Amino acid sequence: MRTQVNAVEVSGLRKSYGRVPAVRDVGFTVGYGEIVALLGPNGAGKTTTLEILEGFRTRDGGTAEVLGYDPGERSSARELRERTGLVLQDIAVEPYLTVRETIARAAGYYRAPRGVAEVIGLVGLTGLERRKVRSLSGGQKRRLDLALGLIGNPALLYLDEPTTGFDPAARRDAWQLVRELRTDGMTILLTTHDMEEAQALADRVVLLSGGVVIAAGEPAALGGRDAERARISFRLPAGYTAADLPVPSHSVPSHSVLSYGANGMVVVETGAPTQALHQLTDWAIRHGHVLAGLTVERPSLEDVYLDLTREGAPARAPERNTR
Amino acid sequence: MTTAVTARRRSGRSAGPPSAKRASLRLLAHQVRYEQLSFWRNPQSAVFTFIFPVVFVVIMGALFGGVGKSSYFGGLSALQYYVPTIAALSVLGSCYGQLAVALAARRQAGTLKRIRATPLPAWTYFAGLLAHCVLVSVIDIALIVGVGRLYGVPFPSHWLAIMLTLVLGAASFCALGVAVASVISNAEAAPAVAQLVLFPLMFISGTYLPIQSALLNRIAGWLPVRPFNEALTGPFARHAGADWRDLAVLAAWGAVGAVVAVRRFRWDPRPE
Numbered sequence: 001m002r003t004q005v006n007a008v009e010v011s012g013l014r015k016s017y018g019r020v021p022a023v024r025d026v027g028f029t030v031g032y033g034e035i036v037a038l039l040g041p042n043g044a045g046k047t048t049t050l051e052i053l054e055g056f057r058t059r060d061g062g063t064a065e066v067l068g069y070d071p072g073e074r075s076s077a078r079e080l081r082e083r084t085g086l087v088l089q090d091i092a093v094e095p096y097l098t099v100r101e102t103i104a105r106a107a108g109y110y111r112a113p114r115g116v117a118e119v120i121g122l123v124g125l126t127g128l129e130r131r132k133v134r135s136l137s138g139g140q141k142r143r144l145d146l147a148l149g150l151i152g153n154p155a156l157l158y159l160d161e162p163t164t165g166f167d168p169a170a171r172r173d174a175w176q177l178v179r180e181l182r183t184d185g186m187t188i189l190l191t192t193h194d195m196e197e198a199q200a201l202a203d204r205v206v207l208l209s210g211g212v213v214i215a216a217g218e219p220a221a222l223g224g225r226d227a228e229r230a231r232i233s234f235r236l237p238a239g240y241t242a243a244d245l246p247v248p249s250h251s252v253p254s255h256s257v258l259s260y261g262a263n264g265m266v267v268v269e270t271g272a273p274t275q276a277l278h279q280l281t282d283w284a285i286r287h288g289h290v291l292a293g294l295t296v297e298r299p300s301l302e303d304v305y306l307d308l309t310r311e312g313a314p315a316r317a318p319e320r321n322t323r
Numbered sequence: 324m325t326t327a328v329t330a331r332r333r334s335g336r337s338a339g340p341p342s343a344k345r346a347s348l349r350l351l352a353h354q355v356r357y358e359q360l361s362f363w364r365n366p367q368s369a370v371f372t373f374i375f376p377v378v379f380v381v382i383m384g385a386l387f388g389g390v391g392k393s394s395y396f397g398g399l400s401a402l403q404y405y406v407p408t409i410a411a412l413s414v415l416g417s418c419y420g421q422l423a424v425a426l427a428a429r430r431q432a433g434t435l436k437r438i439r440a441t442p443l444p445a446w447t448y449f450a451g452l453l454a455h456c457v458l459v460s461v462i463d464i465a466l467i468v469g470v471g472r473l474y475g476v477p478f479p480s481h482w483l484a485i486m487l488t489l490v491l492g493a494a495s496f497c498a499l500g501v502a503v504a505s506v507i508s509n510a511e512a513a514p515a516v517a518q519l520v521l522f523p524l525m526f527i528s529g530t531y532l533p534i535q536s537a538l539l540n541r542i543a544g545w546l547p548v549r550p551f552n553e554a555l556t557g558p559f560a561r562h563a564g565a566d567w568r569d570l571a572v573l574a575a576w577g578a579v580g581a582v583v584a585v586r587r588f589r590w591d592p593r594p595e
Contacts, residue, residue, distance in 0.1 A: 054440065056591050078442050086440040090592075092433030096364030101357070108353040109441040132364075148437065 007032045007156050007187040008053060012062035015048055022048040024211035026062070030156075035178065035188045037198040037219075040208035041309050046191040047089075049208070050158055053189070054086060067156060082111055085154035089161050091141045093148075095134035099125055102133055103147050110152035123147045124173055138165045146174070150181075157181065159190035163197060175200050195302040205301075209309045222304050230273035230298050232280065233265045234291035242266060246283045265293065347447065354443070354451030355458075362455065372421070372459060376413035377466050380405065384474040396533055399560050406471035407559035408530050411492070411552045413463035415525070418456045418493050420517050422500030427513035430504070431592050439590040449501070457493045464489065481558035484565040488554045491570055495547065495577025502583035524548045547576035 008030035015023040023045040030036045038046045051057045053064060055071040067083055069076040093102055100116060107113040120126055123143040128136070133144065142165055149157055159178070163171045178201055182188060192198055198205050199219045207215040207222065215222055236242070242260070245268075260266060270276040273296055284291050299307075362368055380402075387401030396404040429435045438448060464485075472478060479485060503520065507513050525531065527539055528549035534540050543549035550569035557563040 051591075056436065056439070078444065081440060081442045084440075086437070088433055088437060088440075090433035090436075092437045094361045094434065096361055097357070101360060105353070105357040106441060108350065108357075109443040111442070152441070 005032070006030060006065075007034075007067055008036075008189060009065045010049070010053070010062070013049060013052065013059055013064060014061035015045075015052060015057065015059050021211055023052070023059075026208065026211065026213055028206045028213060028216060030187060030189050032187050033182060033185055034203045035182050035190070035201050037202035037205045038189070038191045038208060039193075039195075039198055039205050039305060044208040044309070045211040046208055047160065050160060050189070050191060054084070054158060055080060082152065083155045085149035085152055085157045087142075087145050087149040087157070087159045087162055089164070091138070091145055093133045093141060093144055095132070097133055098130050099133065099136070099144060100129040102144060103151055106148050106151045112153060113151050114153045116151070119147045119151050122150065122177060124170075124177075139167060139170050142166065143170075143174075146177075154186065156187045156189065159188060161192055162190060163192075163194065171197075195300065195305055199301050207305065207308060214308055215304075219301055222301060229269045229271045230296055232268040232270065232273060232277060232294070232296050234280070234294040235264055236266050237284070237287070237289035237291075246279045347444075350443070351447050351450055351454070354447055355454045358451050358455040359458070362459070368421070372413075372417050373463060373466060375416070376409050376463055377470055379409050379412070380467055380470045380474075383409070384470070388474050395535075399556075400476070402471055402474045402476045403560040404533065404556070406467060406476050407555040408552050410464045410467045410559070411548070411555050412525065412530055413467060414460045414489065414492055414551070415496055415521065415548065417459045417463060418496035419500040419503070420521065421459075422452065422456065422497055423503040423507070423517040424510075424513045426501060426504035427507050427510040430589065431510035433592055435590040436592065453494060453497050456497050457490060460489060460493050479559045481564065484558035484563075485555065487565055488551070488558065488570065491573055491577070492551045492554070495573050495580065496551075498577045498580030498584055499547065500580075501588060502580040505584050505587035505589065521548075528552055545572060547573060 006029040008028075010029070011027035013023050013026040014021070022043075026045060026049050028036070038049065040046050048057065052059045053066050053071050055077055058072055064071055066080060069080050071077075071080060097105070099120065103116045103119060107116055117129075120129060123146050125140065125143055125147065128140065133141065136144065142162070146159075146162065149159070162178070163174050166174060175197070178188060178190075188201075190201070202219055204217060205219050205222055206213055236245075245266070268276055268280070277296065280291060383405040384402060387405070390396070390401040392398060392400050392403075426435070439445075468476075468478065500517075503517055504513065507516050524543075524546060525548055527534065528543045528546065529540075529552055530548065534543065540549070544553075550566075550572040554566040554569040554573065557566045557569075
């Protein structure tokens with residue numbers, strides 16, 4: 001086996017269900033110790049891609065390599081399962097077993113599992129060891145699912161929408177755990193709809209739409225959003241119109257554009273937010289007004305996501321992030 | 324407890340091939356243990372599996388308890404006839420019926436997919452289910468024989484032939500149960516389909532009433548239920564050894580079930 005740089009390598013992946021193409025051309029890599037998020041709307045091909053890598057589905061074309069093995073080869077299936085962990089979307093646990101029994105049962109399937117008590121502690125189920133699974137809350141069941149993904153001490157962990165149904169505090173805890181796992185050297189490939197989650201966790205995101213990769217890179221730079229213009233919005237003081245504002249001044253190298261947003265807000269899009277903000281606040285103070293609801297923001301990951309995955313959006317060339 | 328299990332498994336693997344076999348047996352025992360645990364914890368499955376056949380014997384005993392040996396029951400007393408056929412019914416229920424329904428439900432819930440994602444070999448999973456079903460069947464038959472004794476049915480004497488028939492029958496009906504679970508795609512339909520196949524088959528095979536039609540008996544003789552009834556009735560009541568012809572028919576059906584199961588079984592809830 002050659003030395004692997006990447007835990008996962010995919011290129012030109014194709015898969016159709018009957019005549020319906022689910023994955024048309026997907027390629028990406030996940031380096032060892034990296035957290036990569038697959039993003040995309042429903043039907044973009046995220047789950048199919050993940051299931052091909054997990055060995056649950058055959059591929060129609062392209063190459064795939066996971067930890068140096070071909071997930072489509074039956075001969076390597078057991079070894080791959082020994083070294084990968086899964087957290088699936090469905091909560092699938094026997095209702096009548098206790099938390100401890102459920103994890104101990106799974107532990108028995110692996111060559112060198114983690115300790116049951118250790119994993120219970122990791123996912124925050126300490127104190128619930130003797131509780132029947134059926135009496136757990138939805139969030140607790142998902143933590144149990146996560147425990148089942150971790151019990152085999154995998155080198156690579158797949159998380160399919162891992163924090164769906166978590167309350168905000170539980171979600172923060174789960175993120176913290178994922179970061180700790182990465183610090184311990186685990187490689188993590190996750191899917192999510194939650195842009196905040198992708199932003200908080202992923203070293204890189206791969207944005208899928210219609211079965212192809214439409215953008216990839218660091219969350220902060222996806223779709224070139226680090227270079228995008230800022231938006232300054234505020235409410236116009238009474239008795240003024242947009243024409244009274246100093247912003248569309250040609251003396252400032254800002255190419256500012258002024259428009260009306262919702263609820264009577266004025267939105268100034270600018271490539272030079274520092275100057276524009278200074279002019280606006282200077283104007284307001286000189287006239288003895290405040291700019292109510294003043295905010296300055298750059299397009300969020302969600303804005304970029306919605307923009308890129310919008311129906312009929314012009315296909316952008318995939319951006320490869322060089323690190 | 325768990326750390327002990329872990330340590331044992333680790334040392335089992337590192338010691339080479341002879342203990343690799345022991346490790347897979349230990350894994351099988353581990354699997355059977357947890358199948359048992361899931362089963363006994365679920366009040367519904369435990370009650371239905373054990374109460375139903377016992378109630379059935381009690382009802383038959385109340386109805387026909389006084390009916391002595393008659394040609395209608397093929398020269399046996401009514402209860403001598405019903406104890407083995409109800410024993411067969413309970414094996415059908417806990418092997419074929421339970422498995423078809425439980426596997427369809429586990430697939431739909433994603434439990435099977437989750438199991439498939441672990442290194443547990445498929446054969447260990449199914450062997451664990453079979454061992455579990457045989458265990459449940461043995462308890463069922465002991466209960467039925469015990470209740471039958473209360474109605475004056477003597478204990479059977481050919482235990483070896485009964486055990487052989489039981490294990491072969493359990494294996495065959497498990498295979499058929501897995502086959503049915505393989506061809507049904509949704510769990511809601513599973514109980515209905517399983518019963519739809521089973522109920523008429525049991526009726527024409529003499530489970531509920533002795534069949535007096537030679538033609539029907541001949542047809543049912545080539546289907547899986549009647550041979551199993553006959554193969555159990557022999558060593559139960561007629562003091563014969565094993566009924567090899569019936570066992571061969573049963574094994575053939577088991578093989579058909581196994582082929583369908585191996586070719587069509589899916590772990591994933593979503594079809595490809």
